[in-house]
Amino acid sequence: MEYIVIIIGAIFVNNIVLAQFLGICPYIGVSSKVSTSIGMSGAVMFVMTLATIVTYLIYNYVLVPFDVTYLQTISYILVIASLVQMVEIVLKKVSPPLYQALGIFLPLIVTNCAILGVTILAVRPDFDYTLIQGVVFAIANAIGFALAIILFAGIREHLDMVDVPKDMRGAPAAFVVAGIMALAFMGFTGIV
Amino acid sequence: MGNLKIFTRAFIKENPVFILLLGLCPALGVTTSAGNGLGMGLATTFVLVMSNIVVSIIKSQIPNKVRIPSFIVVIASFVTIVSLVMEAFMPALFDALGLFIPLIVVNCLVMGRAEAFASKNNTFKAIIDGMGMGLGFTLALTLLGGLREILGAGAIFGLTIFEGDGMLVFVLAPGAFIGLGYLIAINNILKKTTEN
Numbered sequence: 001m002e003y004i005v006i007i008i009g010a011i012f013v014n015n016i017v018l019a020q021f022l023g024i025c026p027y028i029g030v031s032s033k034v035s036t037s038i039g040m041s042g043a044v045m046f047v048m049t050l051a052t053i054v055t056y057l058i059y060n061y062v063l064v065p066f067d068v069t070y071l072q073t074i075s076y077i078l079v080i081a082s083l084v085q086m087v088e089i090v091l092k093k094v095s096p097p098l099y100q101a102l103g104i105f106l107p108l109i110v111t112n113c114a115i116l117g118v119t120i121l122a123v124r125p126d127f128d129y130t131l132i133q134g135v136v137f138a139i140a141n142a143i144g145f146a147l148a149i150i151l152f153a154g155i156r157e158h159l160d161m162v163d164v165p166k167d168m169r170g171a172p173a174a175f176v177v178a179g180i181m182a183l184a185f186m187g188f189t190g191i192v
Numbered sequence: 193m194g195n196l197k198i199f200t201r202a203f204i205k206e207n208p209v210f211i212l213l214l215g216l217c218p219a220l221g222v223t224t225s226a227g228n229g230l231g232m233g234l235a236t237t238f239v240l241v242m243s244n245i246v247v248s249i250i251k252s253q254i255p256n257k258v259r260i261p262s263f264i265v266v267i268a269s270f271v272t273i274v275s276l277v278m279e280a281f282m283p284a285l286f287d288a289l290g291l292f293i294p295l296i297v298v299n300c301l302v303m304g305r306a307e308a309f310a311s312k313n314n315t316f317k318a319i320i321d322g323m324g325m326g327l328g329f330t331l332a333l334t335l336l337g338g339l340r341e342i343l344g345a346g347a348i349f350g351l352t353i354f355e356g357d358g359m360l361v362f363v364l365a366p367g368a369f370i371g372l373g374y375l376i377a378i379n380n381i382l383k384k385t386t387e388n
Contacts, residue, residue, distance in 0.1 A: 018365060019365050020221070021216075021217050021218075021220040021221035021365070021368065022217055022221075022295075023217070024216040024217045024220060025213075025214075025216055025217065025300055028213060028216065029213075070272060070276065071272075072294070073268050073271055073272055073275070073294040073297055074265065074268040074269065074272060074297075077264055077268050077297050077298070078261070078264070078265070078268075081260075081261055081264060082261075110264075110298075111298045111300050111303055112298065113217045113295045113298040113299075116294070116295060116297065116298050117291055117295060120291060120294060121291065165377075167377045167380045167381050167384075168373075168377045171213060171373075171376050172373040172374065172376040172377040172380070173373065174373070175369045175370065175372050175373030175376065176369065176370050176373040176374075178369040178373075179366040179367070179368070179369030179370035179373065180366070180370075182365045182366040182368075182369055183361070183366040185365075186364065186365065186366065
């Protein structure tokens with residue numbers, strides 16, 4: 001039951017993009033086509049899950065025992081950056097097709113605040129997650145990101161063909177659409 | 193490019209939020225009020241100026257291959273300083289900004305200026321660029337925060353302007369997107385008129 005609460009909460013109620021404003025850069029930047037947004041979602045899910053496992057272990061078995069939790073930000077970002085680099089090298093060797101699909105998105109992920117945000121949230125004392133719960137939380141957030149960006153890309157493909165006022169074309173219209181999507185997601189408030 | 197131009201271009205012509213679309217996560221996430229927007233903007237400005245200074249000083253020492261990780265370490269150190277100082281002296285603002293303080297590290301604006309400007313220019317120019325971009329960012333966040341506070345709560349910087357309930361939607365998440373969309377459109381018009 002607690003897992004269902006975590007999953008529904010992360011995907012719908014506190015959607016990482018539309019309610020928490022994390023990962024807005026890829027949300028706006030790589031959502032002009034559905035196919036690229038699917039690739040980006042795959043890369044985010046992969047890295048977010050791995051990064052949460054690694055940073056959870058580092059936080060609880062290195063930072064807390066040595067009482068250096070103020071190094072959280074700096075150690076997390078280094079771990080994420082090197083993890084992304086490693087994933088890129090391993091994927092290239094082990095699974096070229098997957099590398100073809102995700103490759104160009106991987107370097108972008110280092111500065112995706114959704115990853116750093118979720119890894120920090122997963123060890124927040126008021127959540128008190130176990131490792132499994134943390135991983136479920138990360139996967140659910142990645143699904144929430146995928147849901148938001150793929151739906152948005154679908155809308156944006158159509159938005160290009162619509163006659164919007166000249167000064168609203170491009171980014172402004174996209175933001176208004178995102179606002180309406182966020183409004184729709186607010187309907188989920190209170191279900192868990 | 194003259195120093196004054198480097199400083200002022202970030203306000204309208206190359207505004208980091210409205211034109212370059214950088215640093216959108218904090219721009220949307222913390223701007224529930226003008227005060228929060230201002231606080232976040234100034235914190236980011238500090239990190240931006242300091243990291244620009246350090247990056248422009250050490251640029252010739254770091255090998256090209258490891259420059260991005262080195263920049264990240266520099267930025268993360270200043271973010272940690274800001275976070276500790278803010279927690280000690282401005283606990284209310286620290287709570288309001290919450291998760292977005294550590295996330296200054298991954299603000300693409302800070303990284304972008306280090307990579308695109310500070311690593312190629314001298315320290316003096318890097319400071320001016322950091323100040324300009326930081327204040328342009330602050331301006332955008334304060335405007336968006338002010339817009340949302342006026343429409344959503346009928347106040348600005350906590351001072352009541354009109355009584356009664358505002359449009360709650362502007363304080364909540366959707367208002368951030370819609371407000372920013374219209375501000376970008378207004379900025380586009382301003383940019384066009386200043387160019388003609």
